[in-house]
Amino acid sequence: MKESIFVTGIGTGVGKTICAAVLTQYWKADYWKPVQSGDLSASDSMTVSHLLNGDVLIHPERYRLTFPASPHKSALRDGVSIQLTDFKLPITANHLVVEGAGGLLVPLNDEDSILDLIMSLDIPVALVVRDYLGCINHSLLSIEVLRNRHIPLKYLIFNGAIDIDSERVIRRSLTKDTKVLHMPELEVVTAIHIKNIADQIIF
Known part of the structure; x- marks a missing residue:
């Protein structure tokens, strides 16, 4: 599936x-970053492509904003109005990994946040801790x-070493479905590191 x-x-x-x-x-999924805010010459899409040796379908960002800040601020500086209705999941028969900007309540405009975008796209979440x-x-x-x-x-992804007591408390809040x-x-991230980690994943 x-x-x-x-x-x-x-x-x-x-x-x-x-x-x-x-x-x-x-x-072996496709990748999509709906909003890139700043770092257009070294975007997250470019990073993912590099870390997968170019062997990945990268769907173009819906918004490419020039200023490295929250999307609502960067959009304002660029004279752009971000609307939830502008976002549609890319059409693909493959798996799709979508990457947000910042955390859940990062604003896209004065009314909507990344959380609202997730709800609009209607897909589940992987939360990085x-x-x-x-x-x-x-x-x-x-x-x-x-x-x-x-x-x-x-x-829920614990990225890097995690204090055992912190992990215990966080895990207590999860349901059995997570x-x-x-x-x-x-310390150094290369395509080989990414592949080695992916090869060891067991869900």
Whole structure:
């Protein structure tokens, strides 16, 4: 059965793109980044393509914004109005990995957030967690808002080393339907590393 998943995180800089690349490699999936905000010369789509040696179908971003900030701010600076109705899942017979921008409540405009985009696309979530002071609170808040919006949390990914007590508390908030995956800590990330991690995944 072909799978579509929306990769989001408990915050910015938790490793969504690396985790998205691993999942894309694992499923031999297509990849789509709906909104790229800044870093257009080194975008997340380009990173995923590089980490998969170009052996991936990258669907073009719906919005390519020039300023490295929240999409609502970057769009305003670019004179662009982001609307939820502008987003449609790419047509594909393959698995599809979709990567968000920042965390769940990052605004796309003055009314809508990444969370609203996920609801509009109607696909389940893979939530990326990284260990830092405050990660428990950010994780539990993210899990709670997904539950309140009735969005399936299909995967929770611990990216890098995680404190055992933090993991225990976070796991307690999950339902039995959520699968947990551990990604190893990577100081250097190459295509070989991505493939090796993907080859070891067992769901």
